[in-house]
Amino acid sequence: MGARDTDRTILSVDNVSVDFGGLRALNRCSFEVSKGEIYSIIGPNGAGKSTLFNVVSGIHRPAEGRVLFRGRRVDGLRPSRISRMGMARSFQNLELFSGMTALENVLAGGHRHLGYGFFRGLVFDPGVRREERRAREEARGLLAFLGVEGYANSPVDDLPYGVQKKVEIARALATGPGVLLLDEPAAGLNDRETGELMDTIHRIRDERGVTLLLVEHNMRFVMGLSDRVCVLSFGRILAEGGPERVRADPAVVEAYLGETAC
Numbered sequence: 001m002g003a004r005d006t007d008r009t010i011l012s013v014d015n016v017s018v019d020f021g022g023l024r025a026l027n028r029c030s031f032e033v034s035k036g037e038i039y040s041i042i043g044p045n046g047a048g049k050s051t052l053f054n055v056v057s058g059i060h061r062p063a064e065g066r067v068l069f070r071g072r073r074v075d076g077l078r079p080s081r082i083s084r085m086g087m088a089r090s091f092q093n094l095e096l097f098s099g100m101t102a103l104e105n106v107l108a109g110g111h112r113h114l115g116y117g118f119f120r121g122l123v124f125d126p127g128v129r130r131e132e133r134r135a136r137e138e139a140r141g142l143l144a145f146l147g148v149e150g151y152a153n154s155p156v157d158d159l160p161y162g163v164q165k166k167v168e169i170a171r172a173l174a175t176g177p178g179v180l181l182l183d184e185p186a187a188g189l190n191d192r193e194t195g196e197l198m199d200t201i202h203r204i205r206d207e208r209g210v211t212l213l214l215v216e217h218n219m220r221f222v223m224g225l226s227d228r229v230c231v232l233s234f235g236r237i238l239a240e241g242g243p244e245r246v247r248a249d250p251a252v253v254e255a256y257l258g259e260t261a262c
């Protein structure tokens with residue numbers, strides 16, 4: 001690989017394996033994601049896709065191999081540290097803060113930007129008020145970006161599932177990430193919502209300059225959106241490349257035999 005390619009790489013997964021007791025959930029996986037790419041990971045249930053997200057975002061430690069984010073090793077670092085470095089994610093099962101409004105959820109995502117400590121927050125300080133106001137404006141702006149600003153003051157628990165998913169993406173964006181990992185963002189969405197989400201993901205990349213790493217089962221979504229696709233099966237990378245090439249790969253067709261998804 002030339003120097004130019006290295007400059008463009010924002011995330012490297014290098015020979016990564018993850019073990020759960022006797023189960024090898026990921027086996028020597030390597031790939032690189034370039035800045036500004038929409039890179040998708042597909043594969044049958046249990047292939048290791050969420051595990052890959054968990055190792056990249058610091059929830060699991062690899063048994064071997066390295067993860068580099070913007071050229072710095074992040075495997076072994078805490079998820080909160082990796083998040084502060086500019087990596088955000090959503091979860092396969094929504095993990096919004098129950099009992100809080102949509103706006104409060106997004107504000108909670110962005111709190112690292114509020115540069116005040118506990119004691120400074122106790123005293124009246126116009127600087128703090130200003131920062132708070134700015135944070136609220138930013139959070140509202142993110143809800144508007146996702147097209148759900150009308151729900152800002154609704155408790156998240158009461159919102160339709162499709163709206164909750166958008167709030168979760170807004171919350172992830174509130175950290176100001178360079179890379180955003182979305183685990184099955186289209187799951188449970190209808191066709192119209194799925195189309196809207198594809199448009200949103202393009203805008204996240206084009207207007208906010210965020211690199212996207214997606215796990216998704218919906219093939220129309222993956223093939224219509226991704227610059228490159230990586231296929232996992234039983235913890236191994238079977239194929240990687242442009243959507244058309246990957247779809248035609250005999251090993252991929254074989255891995256998906258019997259699956260309705262492809």
Ligand SMILES: Nc1ncnc2c1ncn2[C@@H]1O[C@H](COP(=O)(O)OP(=O)(O)OP(=O)(O)O)[C@@H](O)[C@H]1O
Nearest residue numbers: 020023025043044045046047048049050051052092
């Ligand atoms: N925390 C864990 N402890 C033990 N085993 C786990 C753990 N997380 C995942 N596994 C196992 O690792 C394998 C990969 O799981 P993973 O959740 O990464 O699959 P996936 O590709 O995301 O599947 P799905 O499409 O169903 O979400 C599975 O066999 C799963 O049971």
Ligand SMILES: [Mg+2]
Nearest residue numbers: 049050051092
């Ligand atoms: Mg999963």
